[in-house]
Amino acid sequence: MEYSPSPKRYDSMIYNRCGKSGLLLPAVSFGLWQNFGSVDDFKNAWKMVCHAFDRGITHFDLANNYGPLPGTAEENFGKIIKKNFTGNLRDELIISTKAGYLMWPGPYGEWGSRKYLLSSLDQSLKRMELEYVDIFYSHRPDPDTPMEETMMALDTAVRSGKALYAGISSYSPEQTKQAIKILKDLGTPCLIHQPKYSMFERWVEDGLLDVLEETGVGCIPFSPLAQGMLTDKYLKGIPKNSRASKPEASLKLTDITAERLQQIRALNEIAKLRNQSLAQMAIAWLLKDKRVTSVLIGASSVDQLNNNIDTLNNLSFLPDELDAINKILKD
Numbered sequence: 001m002e003y004s005p006s007p008k009r010y011d012s013m014i015y016n017r018c019g020k021s022g023l024l025l026p027a028v029s030f031g032l033w034q035n036f037g038s039v040d041d042f043k044n045a046w047k048m049v050c051h052a053f054d055r056g057i058t059h060f061d062l063a064n065n066y067g068p069l070p071g072t073a074e075e076n077f078g079k080i081i082k083k084n085f086t087g088n089l090r091d092e093l094i095i096s097t098k099a100g101y102l103m104w105p106g107p108y109g110e111w112g113s114r115k116y117l118l119s120s121l122d123q124s125l126k127r128m129e130l131e132y133v134d135i136f137y138s139h140r141p142d143p144d145t146p147m148e149e150t151m152m153a154l155d156t157a158v159r160s161g162k163a164l165y166a167g168i169s170s171y172s173p174e175q176t177k178q179a180i181k182i183l184k185d186l187g188t189p190c191l192i193h194q195p196k197y198s199m200f201e202r203w204v205e206d207g208l209l210d211v212l213e214e215t216g217v218g219c220i221p222f223s224p225l226a227q228g229m230l231t232d233k234y235l236k237g238i239p240k241n242s243r244a245s246k247p248e249a250s251l252k253l254t255d256i257t258a259e260r261l262q263q264i265r266a267l268n269e270i271a272k273l274r275n276q277s278l279a280q281m282a283i284a285w286l287l288k289d290k291r292v293t294s295v296l297i298g299a300s301s302v303d304q305l306n307n308n309i310d311t312l313n314n315l316s317f318l319p320d321e322l323d324a325i326n327k328i329l330k331d
């Protein structure tokens, strides 16, 4: 498998400033939570990473535990980067990883202690065969570790050069304020917050986005397609090989209720009138808020990636369309 990046890779992607930082992120970023593990097709994974980059996606999001098996998404991504992104191409990439969820047995293998975070970052760098990541996240708040300890670990990661920026994920508005303040006092500003946000999951609208705007921190919503529900794929049943069809799937069949399907069908009709796929409308709907820096999608094929990136051809909404969408979401 030979790869040489497209010379046109920067022609059509939109790059947004991440909060008030110096870093620009592509409007669409690519997450490797699923479809990149040791159980998945490596050639497909390789194709998706290279194609994403050819279309201007410079930002790839990982975590220590992505797989399955945990750790193998980082290993596979590392192999792809090492073989294909040679020369100075590493400097054209923003690679993020996280620590917070269970990764290894015993008391130091999860949550937010300094011990866990810094050991985990070392392990991630080893698995990806990288000298540094661009963004290192606390993957979730830890109710039992002082916030100062977790933030000091992020600060150390940045000061040691093993990460360039610090981020947090799934912190509440109050916890976010606290984390941002501690990091600022330490001299390592918080770059970005990664919350779950989609048409079906709108908790960030109750305070978090305001905090991020006030403090100049970027926002990168994860699971913007509600793991595939905000597409047309489940309208005619559960397709083979879809996320919901897999054993131990993170998207449960019980999530796809009759009421959900009714909403999805109604949203799909609006998307059709906009000459967009439902996936595209769901991504554009997030990007309409200028506080959203980048939308962090997942994909299981190059076709899905293309479809999602083509969202950028139509990002505007008429007020009537937004009203109609809101009405469906409130029903």
Ligand SMILES: NC(=O)c1ccc[n+]([C@@H]2O[C@H](COP(=O)([O-])OP(=O)(O)OC[C@H]3O[C@@H](n4cnc5c(N)ncnc54)[C@H](OP(=O)(O)O)[C@@H]3O)[C@@H](O)[C@H]2O)c1
Pocket (backbone or CB within 6 Å): 030, 031, 032, 033, 034, 061, 062, 139, 169, 170, 194, 221, 222, 223, 224, 225, 226, 227, 228, 229, 231, 232, 233, 241, 242, 243, 244, 277, 279, 296, 297, 298, 299, 300, 303, 304, 305, 307, 308
């Ligand atoms: N910080 C956190 O705690 C956290 C948690 C979860 C995820 N994340 C990050 O967010 C990223 C995205 O999460 P996600 O994978 O749940 O995102 P998502 O974009 O909501 O869902 C992706 C899935 O939707 C389906 N899909 C995507 N595009 C499609 C299209 N155009 N048409 C039809 N189906 C389409 C595919 O499912 P099929 O496989 O069924 O084809 C794909 O795997 C992750 O990779 C990870 O980096 C972070």
